[in-house]
Amino acid sequence: MIRFEGITKRYDQQTVVSDISFEIEKGELVVIIGPSGCGKTTLLKIVNRLIRPTGGRVYINGADTAAQDEIELRRNMGYVIQQTGLFPHMTVRENIEIIPRLKRVNRADIEARSAELMRMVGLDPEQFLDRYPSQLSGGQQQRVGVARAFACDPEVILMDEPFSALDPLTRVQLQDELADLQARVRKTIVFVTHDMDEAVKIADRICLIHEGGIVQYDTVEDVMKHPANEFVADFIGRNRIWSSPAFIRARDIMIQNPVCASADTTVMRCIERMRTRKVDSLLITGENMHMLGIVSAKEVQTCADRSVPVSRVMRRQFEKVSPDENIVEVLQIVNRGGLSAVPVLDEAGDVVGLITRSSLLMTLSRPYLDEMEAATS
Template identity: 45%
Template sequence: MLKFENVSKVYEDGFKAVDSVDFEILEGELLVLIGPSGSGKSTTMKMINRMIPHTDGKILIDGEDITKLNAAELRRNIGYVIQQIGLFPHYTIEKNIAIVPELKGWDKKKIKARVSELMEMVGLDPKTYAHRFPKELSGGQQQRVGVARALASNPRVILMDEPFSALDPITKEQLQGELISLHQKLNKTIVFVTHDMDEALKLGDRIAIMKDGSLLQLDTPEKLLHEPAHGFVEDFIGKHRIMQNPDLMPVTDVMNDKPLTSLPKRSPERALSIMRKRQVNTLVIVDENDVLLGIMPAYDLIAKMKEITKIEEIMYPPEPFLSASATAKDAILVMDDAPHGIIPIVDENKKVIGVVTRGSLLSALSTLWIETEESE
């Protein structure tokens, strides 16, 4: 959808703000650009709508070179939200949102309907706020108007340049949540610049980390946390964030990868013997290909030892279980639904690759907590 091909920005004094970045932004993706001050993240974003012209390389939208497009028309077809919001103080809220549709020659009735629709979408009652002026709104409400204005002409691409950085923490978190909901609902392609790594991890489908004009790594939040490609990336993210964000921690990091398994036709005496030897109180039942079949608690095995000849006769359904792509947060959420305190972890073929128990989950998270405390 949006493609950078060896794009650079060099100023007249020779300063290279962006150095041969090469990446693609997918249709409907929320891509976060992040890095320290002077990393080139805002310059990279502003080159998309030609607010800053690039020096070398190509920027393509749907395969079309943006330098071949009329600059004014290009900007009218790309939504733009900035930190300072940039509302016109002498315009009403309704008028502020309607600016781009008016420039594009929309019918007045269509504009009014679109403004009302967007105000409701961002949580501002049109009857209450349409005829107010920006100074009569709080910072959070003004930023909602900024988002509505960016969406007014229904652009496919929206650029957001540190839009929430000036807001208080509570308002910021609320607007982040609203942005996630809007993105899921509207499926717009969003390029979001921030200096806040927690915000990037929360919002981004993928995150591009920049330093000194270079793109160091572009990956999903999960991959950045667990497979940093550069020492700077690891330092910039900070290991403590894994503990703060268990929803970003792979369940494979908290599972026991050597679970005790058994075939379903094993005798109860033999099953109990190996459970005692391994000092476990729950057995995972699998077939010849290690595909998950069921769960067998030692308590039930002992209670019904004389009534059965094979453990499959009294095994329980293997629920809940999780796939290897799940997170530690998923395990935390379903643990209360695990009647035997064990969650099997399976691969794409439903083969057992590990188990999470209350003990292994607590142990892994406690270790992380201790490491975090010691590193601070």
């Protein structure tokens, strides 16, 4: 959808963007992130040609943007900046409608659309459309800025730190709203920020820039789990993954070789095994580690005849989770069933691991523990 090919920008001798190539897919929200001065705004402005690159090309839907009329190009792209960019001497309505009117869209359609856009960003059209920007709070102005960017229903929307001047509460609220909105309308959005929390919240993919070059371009999850280098690790904060439980999967915290027994093992032997391995439940498996059932220490100990195969006493109905399930979901399953452990099974139903209640609690309390450590050291 948007393809950067060898984009370079130099001012005199200084190279501020250096040979950047990457692709953004249609309907994707990509966050460009990096320290101040790394070239984020420059890169964004090269997309709508407010800045001309020294070298390289940007293609949108396969068409070279350099070959297009730049005014036309900009009209077909939403653009939101930190200072909202609203025209102070125009009402909210006039601000939102300026581009659709320039495009000579039918008047009734424009009016219906303005009201719809206002509702979309959580503002009452009746109350706000005829006010001037100065009669709105910062957060409300920013919402109008977002509404205006969507006004001509562009395929591409560029946002340059649109929420950074807002108080933290309003900011989080607008991030949530943008994420909801994007889930509905699926525009191709390039969003610049230097706030990792913001990126984590809204991004499909993150493009991390350092000194004018890309250091990592990946999904949020992969950036957090596999930072490309020390710079990335430091930038995102090493322990961030642990404070975002939704990104931790069952496979990340499971025990990989849980204690198992085959179905024909006697109850006696099962008791022995649990005792020597110090576990309070046993996974009963068939061929290729296929999970057949589970028994707890209590269930085998209260079994009258200990010479029978464990398949007679095991539970064949049991809770299970998949390796990709996030640990918030796992915790819900464990809590709901009052379980002390839950097996992790692959699609075929074969055992790949086990998650114990205590390992879950350890994981979830880890950010807290780190803080304690930091506070006491």
